Amino acid sequence: MTMCAAWMRHSFQHVGKTATHWFPGHMAAGLRAMQKNLRRCDCVLEVHDARVPFIGRNPQFKYLAGTPRILLLNKADLAPTPQPEEKEAIMHECLPNGELVYSDVLYISCGKKQADVRQVMPAVLKSIGKDVLDSRQHLRLLIAGMPNVGKSSLVNTLRSVLANKRKCARTGDRPGVTRTVQQDVKIHDDPPVYILDTPGVMIPDLDNQDHAMTLAMLGTLRDELVGEEHVADYLLFSLNQLGIFSYVDRYRLDGPSDNIDVVLAAVAKRIGALLKGGEHDTLRAACAFLDDFRRGRLGPFHLGFNPPHMTHAETFTCASTSVAAASKSHQQQQHQQQQQQLDAGDDGMAAFEAALHTTATSSKPTKKRLQREAIKRHDARRRSRGHA
Ligand SMILES: Nc1nc2c(ncn2[C@@H]2O[C@H](COP(=O)(O)OP(=O)(O)OP(=O)(O)O)[C@@H](O)[C@H]2O)c(=O)[nH]1
Ligand SMILES: [Mg+2]
Structure with missing residues (x-):
């Protein structure tokens, strides 16, 4: 059984496969x-x-x-x-x-x-x-x-x-x-x-949304397609699930939080990201939060460390078992965290072409549609937070 602290989400609300499809x-x-x-x-x-x-x-x-x-x-x-x-x-x-x-x-x-x-x-x-x-x-x-x-x-x-x-x-x-x-x-x-040297190639049909979002967090997908604030929210979700609370001290929060608005407000305050009228610029804050993580400023860690016998959810379950206790002593956790620092040839070619063809003929969303959806999601989030 997963034991989540009362303040922590049990699961993440994914936006759907379309947002993380990039090929x-x-x-x-x-x-x-x-x-x-x-x-x-x-x-x-x-x-x-x-x-x-x-x-x-x-x-x-x-x-x-x-x-x-x-x-x-x-x-x-x-x-x-x-x-x-x-x-x-x-x-x-x-x-x-x-x-x-x-x-x-x-x-x-x-x-x-x-x-x-x-x-x-x-x-x-x-x-x-x-x-x-x-x-x-x-x-x-x-x-x-x-x-x-x-x-x-x-x-x-x-x-x-x-x-x-x-x-x-x-x-x-x-x-x-x-x-x-x-x-x-x-x-x-x-x-x-x-x-x-070759171009980076994404997985054309990535179904597992936890894996897709983990890759998005690492910067494998273009942020603007998934939505910076959404990726930042998944980052916060993952950090909490894994019991990593280094963000609390970095952004001078009172304690761990699973509310991305609270965390982004603290990030915006730290970096002085304000919009006209004094509101927090949550988009800039989300980018800064992601940048801190990607450059290792939140500590070195494994994400989605699932040895073959373990699913991502199970990895999270293991981590979150210790989170209730960890949330009380996040500084201790942070200290601990810092301490750990097919056959090639013609047959292959035919299978390969077939795979590419399948990918090309699947109902692939267009780039423009993806971008429109990302912008819509972004606008909706801003509206729900009372932005003009
Ligand atoms: N911290 C750290 N950063 C790295 C390392 N290797 C590369 N980077 C950074 O990762 C980013 C991506 O590096 P690239 O070499 O452009 O990656 P790529 O795989 O060629 O990317 P694409 O051409 O887009 O597929 C750059 O900002 C690099 O500075 C590393 O070992 N450690
Ligand atoms: Mg390259």
Whole structure:
């Protein structure tokens, strides 16, 4: 049984699948180009956010099977120290034919702290194997991953750390910066190694709304499609469910709250976000709240940490069992928190095209409609709060 504190919501009111559906044309085209390029690549580097090791990985990348694939859990600086069973569980993931999905799993960081990227090359060479290495004059790696997980940052970091060359890939703290498969970039001199940066690809038919909103919180989806205040509300819901109350001190609240209006008012006060007439600018406050979380200012943590045997709801249940007590001593909690710091080839191509076709012919909402709905939701929320 879930034991929620009296002030805490038991469940989150999702806005519906339409808001979290984002699969523009450049992603479908990017996937096709990745599949084509796969034939000339020796290893796939799948980049994912270390804060969500088990959820949000794109099942579409199964079409990149047949080539050694290494999972790089990036932004490890924003996640707690990984637990050994986490890597173990990921390493045991299998394709339907019993083949292991990943030949290795590495935790890296390409932000300000460029930690552990040196372990990438030895892992690549080991995964490719001596026979293939001996037969190649140079190696080519393909990057794959969801949007905004740090793929282009990885290209730049590898290039600077391993080859001492200037960065060349465009990066940005929003999803959809890289829109086409890029040209070969040299990241290592001996042996010569080239890398292909690719556009982030969202899961085209993501049904699980908790997972979709968790990805939205991490900035994998465009905020304006889901609605900044709605994503901020899910962030607050998740923090409370997981017993993480670092926001209380940061925004000088009297105690934990599950009311997004209360929290956004406190954020607005802290950053001086006021509209004409002195009202709080809740939109700016929501963006600041999300930014604080995404940059790790609310602490390092795992979201949706569901080992395979646990659903997201169960993860929340476990966390919320301790929340009643935690709400009384949120500072203690905060202190604790701070302490933990398919077959490639023609068959694959046919299945891949079929999957893309299914996606393209499904009742896909148009971008304009999504935006109109997001704006409507935003306006309705503002009206319900008495904004003009
Ligand atoms: N804290 C931290 N930030 C990172 C790390 N790697 C990348 N970032 C930041 O994450 C944001 C996204 O980085 P990009 O490299 O543009 O991500 P991408 O996966 O190429 O994104 P798309 O091209 O949109 O798919 C940027 O603001 C980076 O500075 C990391 O290891 N730690
Ligand atoms: Mg990019």
